[in-house]
Amino acid sequence: MASLQLGSSGAAAAAAKRGLPSFDGLRLSPSALMASSPLGVCGVGLDKRCFRGLVVKAATVVAPKYTSIKPLGDRVLVKIKSSDEKTTGGILLPTTAQTKPQGGEVVAVGEGRTVGKNKVGISVQTGAQVVYSKYAGTELEFNGSKHLILKEDDIVGILETDDVKDLKPLNDRVLIKVAEAEEKTAGGLLLTEAAKEKPSTGTVIAVGPGPLDEEGNRKPLTVTPGSTVLYSKYAGNEFKGADGSEYIALRASDVMAVLS
Template structure:
């Protein structure tokens, strides 16, 4: 059988059908789908909510490792004087009830259990964790280290029991007057970064899973980082802040 070899010079363009009506923009090349290969515009109808919804068919949720599941406290809808607050003015809750805890974590050769029990009221870092809707209520799943402390009595922040390396400080009152004697308005009063330590946590865990004591203790007057920690208003009208011991810069005497 004779073989026929064709070259570009042997093919006459006039013998081929005309493709003048086909524009390049009318053609799309299909490519195999690979994970992560779809362009972002393909997901215009896909919306990720800030709070993950757990479907009703799941009736239990077991946190893993050193994570904790907290049922979020409902936002205050009224002021102390009974004035109804709009949604935009309602402060985001920073507390709730522990409803489930993980089995703990391993540090070195030691297994460290989560030092929290279900049913207790806790305060947590403002921006920590992942919100989710579970059994019809809003919950937060977060790490144990994001729990600031435990509210043991009266649910007042002055009774907060700090955890790990956290420190509870009663903030000093802002100066009412300038050095020259001028009266300051609330808007011009500078937020103080000095206060008295009310309570301290047991300290962070070292590489062997043992607690390291903190360098400050209750009763110390301290200078702390201005933008650190969680601010609270106590039932006695005083301002409090809970922060990490590393954010305490100096002890004053």
């Protein structure tokens, strides 16, 4: 930490002349600030020179000389949908407020993988509109557009419409319509939005074909559409439907019980 030293008004004036924060009879030690600063010689007088070379790129840029990308194994190349730059009311959003897109179009697929003695192909085809896990894969800048290369298992489902209720889950994923939060306590007191308990129950809308076993065959899921289930509170990917309803897509292993 920077040390504090008591000094005279003359010392405070000298500190002010050097651009250091000062108070009546109190000053910050320049040597201590320099020693504690992670920017070394930049010290407290930060300027643009201090940040030269500190450039962070959001995506790996593929050089223009490469005209195609062929994913290997069970990987898939997805062209990311652009973020909405305006709200539904037409207000322009700053970059920091734009929601990260979680969907895109499959533009190339790998040859699949071998499970046991069987060759298992990719379950999505080029042209499919898919939804994927929020922080999955590696972003690429290719042909002027943002792409994502990720494993097939990171794809949550296929969505050919604009409403998440039509999502077709893949593998062991389950789509659940989340139960609405209670508006009142058991004693009848009205709850504020902040006080409402996040629900962890809902109705199963759709299920995937199931995971692969050791021989590469699908194992059907034990949960079925229409079931009311209890699931892990912070699992999966949350979405809002066109009618404002909340949905969550998660793995079947995150479903803890069926309620009846």
